[in-house]
Amino acid sequence: MKKITILWILILIPYFVFANAEKKSKEMCDCLKEAKISQTENDKKECLNLREKHVKALKKGSKQHEGYLKSLSSCEQELAGVPQVDPNLTTEEKTKVVCDCMKNASKQNRMGCFKLQSDYAKTISDMEEKKAFNLNSQTCGE
Known part of the structure; x- marks a missing residue:
């Protein structure tokens, strides 16, 4: 007992x-x-x-x-106002979500977009695909 x-x-x-x-x-x-x-x-x-x-x-x-x-x-x-991470998106869709976030965010909310970018990068296991995602999603914020 x-x-x-x-x-x-x-x-x-x-x-x-x-x-x-x-x-x-x-x-x-x-x-x-x-x-x-x-x-x-x-x-x-x-x-x-x-x-x-x-x-x-x-x-x-x-x-x-x-x-x-x-x-x-x-x-x-x-x-x-930063969207939640959806790991089921394609890499292109993830890039678009991050770019849309960067485009629409005020200066104050951009840090949330960087976190979103980081969180999406963590969902990509293929290293080449991850590199491409990081490059593409970094250049859209400029």
Whole structure:
């Protein structure tokens, strides 16, 4: 009986740990959305304080923290108007998405386009194809 209880605890701990990180990233995303809408300094400060609280609770550098950052990155891309990565696109389609992002992004949002370019490059396993993608997607932003 004791072994079964310990087994259940070991099985459920990762679930609650990652659920906690997911919950915190959603909370942070909601805060960022609210701050973007309101544009008030108090809302922006509240988000900074919330992020500090989350980083402290999730222990910076831990797997929980990494999961939190990954989920949060997706939210930040959405807020910046940068499309989500679709690994099923062809290399030409990926290049077009990156180029469209660069063309339509304001100076402030261009960093999101560079991240999009990097994320798409990671989805290409063939080294020659990846080189071509990097060259083509770099030149469209100029």
